[in-house]
Amino acid sequence: MRDVAVIGVDMTQFGRYEDKSIEELAVTPVIGALKDAGIQWKAVEAAYVGHEYQGLAAGQRILAGVGASGIPITNIENACSAGATAFREAYLMIALGMYDIVLALGCEKMDRGLIQQLPDDTWRTLGTDLIPSQFALIARWHMEKYGTTREQFAKVAVKAHRNGVLNPYAQYRKEETVEEVLDSRMISDPITLLMCCPTGDGAAAAILCSMEKAGQFTTNPVKVAASALNSMIYTEGIGTQNFGSCIPSAQSIITVSAREAYEQAGLGPEDLDVVELHDAFATSELIHYEELDLCKAGEGGRLIDEGAVDLGGRIPVNPSGGLLAKGHPLGATGVAQIVEIVWQLRGVCGDRQVEGAKVGLAEVAGTAGVNATHILTR
């Protein structure tokens, strides 16, 4: 396996782009990432495009905007991990020696409201597959087992919005208080509206390059130190099948994925300077602290109480505002997390910069049991 670098990144601000097609929206960060890398489109040898609902050959439609260069373009649907999976495929193709320069693009334009899962899925038929409710079941379990409180979950959302104010790429840039989070509309107890990530539109792009050639384009490449992609690990019963990583009593694929990534990178959670993780719900962020081994099982509440995950804390989590404030255009998210980590490692994040960040982790989960973890180093 060859070493791989990220040499160019860009993303749109996440939000609503009702007057723009996916083709117009998603080509913007491609142009930005090419410019950032200092390369021409015709230097790119392959492209992987992650999205969930953008229709047939969306990658081809989007990239026609920068030129029909004849390269292989592969569309990837992998639930919320689609963007991260596109990044991983780009990484693997370079690591395995197939190409030297590859584009990873994540993009989405979304409807408002609940995400519709498979219409004929058994559990949707039973009314039991609502995504906020799945996470509410886990949150309630965590409260019962560890004494985690609603206030601790609310503090995660407060932190996300505080960081979102500092991020010009975030969909929401407004501070919220614990009271406002708890008093917002109840969605699925204990999850309130402000503990849910919004739907929205956006796109993010990264140009990956073999490390041996990266020196031609940059003096400061960011290395992809680990790439792990996992699907559900079937222990037993409906719980693990339907909820994938979500039932904490089952083996968490997030933990499996993170530990695989730590091993690949030769690093541990204590080596991380910054983390972008999948806070689709405030409750899940708190549990992800434990699943990523940032703390022991049951100590997620303490981590948020102590401010360890705040900017300036021991291990800042989601300085971008995370999915809760930055937004979650499904296919775009995995790449956008990596864009934020690259910017953090380059030290160009301004008010939300984690000082001296050299090691960053990006983790994105997906419904039905998908999880991708990447570690980047400088």
Add this chain to the structure above:
Amino acid sequence: MKKEKMKLKENEIPVREGIFVFPKDENDTPHLIGGKCLDCGDICFPKRILCDACESEEPLEEVLIGEKGVLNTYTVVRLGYPNFDLPYIMAIVTLPESDDLHAVAQLEDCEPEEVRIGMQLAITTGKIKTDFSTGKDVIAYKYRPARD
């Protein structure tokens, strides 16, 4: 204990085949359709094709389970799909027939403030939603607090 509902009324349709069965007589209860491994005896729900607990190549055998359970965790759903009557209680029910065996279900005959993790549950059937195309009540397995 109220008499188990044994058959569908005019305005009711079953949710789908292969998930649960109605009681076979007045002394019976509804059951979930699980899958049992002929080699290691492990039981799963819903029924899969092959066993995941061992390396058996034999297809799983249908087995009726889920008469009773224990509430593992729950939530009160206040935002949901439009054809469901809100709010409703959604729960994970731990079943006694095998290790780490669970079913996701709606609870009935239970107010949100009465729900407790660890409470004993019994299977029943009831309306889970309205069918979009026919307007009929869709009937599926549910759980209720065990009162006997």
